[in-house]
Amino acid sequence: DAGVIQSPRHEVTEMGQEVTLRCKPISGHDYLFWYRQTMMRGLELLIYFNNNVPIDDSGMPEDRFSAKMPNASFSTLKIQPSEPRDSAVYFCASSFLAGVSDEQFFGPGTRLTVL
Amino acid sequence: AQSVTQPDIHITVSEGASLELRCNYSYGATPYLFWYVQSPGQGLQLLLKYFSGDTLVQGIKGFEAEFKRSQSSFNLRKPSVHWSDAAEYFCAVGTPSSASKIIFGSGTRLSIRP
Numbered sequence: 001d002a003g004v005i006q007s008p009r010h011e012v013t014e015m016g017q018e019v020t021l022r023c024k025p026i027s028g029h030d031y032l033f034w035y036r037q038t039m040m041r042g043l044e045l046l047i048y049f050n051n052n053v054p055i056d057d058s059g060m061p062e063d064r065f066s067a068k069m070p071n072a073s074f075s076t077l078k079i080q081p082s083e084p085r086d087s088a089v090y091f092c093a094s095s096f097l098a099g100v101s102d103e104q105f106f107g108p109g110t111r112l113t114v115l
Numbered sequence: 116a117q118s119v120t121q122p123d124i125h126i127t128v129s130e131g132a133s134l135e136l137r138c139n140y141s142y143g144a145t146p147y148l149f150w151y152v153q154s155p156g157q158g159l160q161l162l163l164k165y166f167s168g169d170t171l172v173q174g175i176k177g178f179e180a181e182f183k184r185s186q187s188s189f190n191l192r193k194p195s196v197h198w199s200d201a202a203e204y205f206c207a208v209g210t211p212s213s214a215s216k217i218i219f220g221s222g223t224r225l226s227i228r229p
Contacts, residue, residue, distance in 0.1 A: 004158070031215055043159075043205065043219040056216065091158055095215070104217075106158030 004107035006092050012113045018080040021110045023092030024073055033104060034067055034077050035091040049075065082114045117142040119208040121220035129228045130198055136191040136223050138206030147209040148189040149217065150180055154202045165189065176200070201227045
């Protein structure tokens with residue numbers, strides 16, 4: 001398996017623009033996680049899905065952020081409109097088993113810069 | 116709620132020297148504990164995890180960690196570091212009641228001196 005795939009790897013956009021980040025989890029994994037990493041706040045869980053259903057989105061910072069998982073092999077994280085404070089590295093991760101005990105496999109991340 | 120603290124932001128050790136990275140957690144019962152490593156420009160990779168049983172856990176790349184309930188610690192160790200170990204290391208904690216959510220520490224950046 002190729003692992004978790006994220007695209008794009010780098011995104012530079014201007015304030016106010018819509019940004020869409022994409023993730024393909026490892027085949028067969030039922031859980032998908034979106035994280036944000038910044039120097040100030042470290043690694044934060046934004047939202048996670050189980051079998052394509054959002055389970056916990058309490059980490060989504062505000063209504064400008066939305067995430068979808070239309071099928072088992074694809075998820076998007078959208079920011080509309082984007083702001084400079086959204087600049088961060090966004091990671092997608094997936095896991096196979098239920099519960100916190102299972103290993104999460106991380107993608108390489110998308111580095112987002114909002115000017 | 117559970118929390119995790121990594122008191123060292125940056126550590127530099129000489130190649131071939133031993134390493135210990137500190138991690139302290141806060142939780143009333145026995146948590147699930149993890150160490151992840153992040154190489155520059157990469158995602159995180161699991162080094163090892165502890166759920167129960169033997170308090171000394173062996174992981175990949177020659178790393179080990181010891182769970183000490185009395186000290187609420189889960190320190191990561193390696194007897195002899197290699198230049199390729201230079202990376203950011205994250206301790207993380209989860210609990211049986213937190214479903215699939217784990218909380219990451221702020222990370223410790225490890226530099227290797229030639």
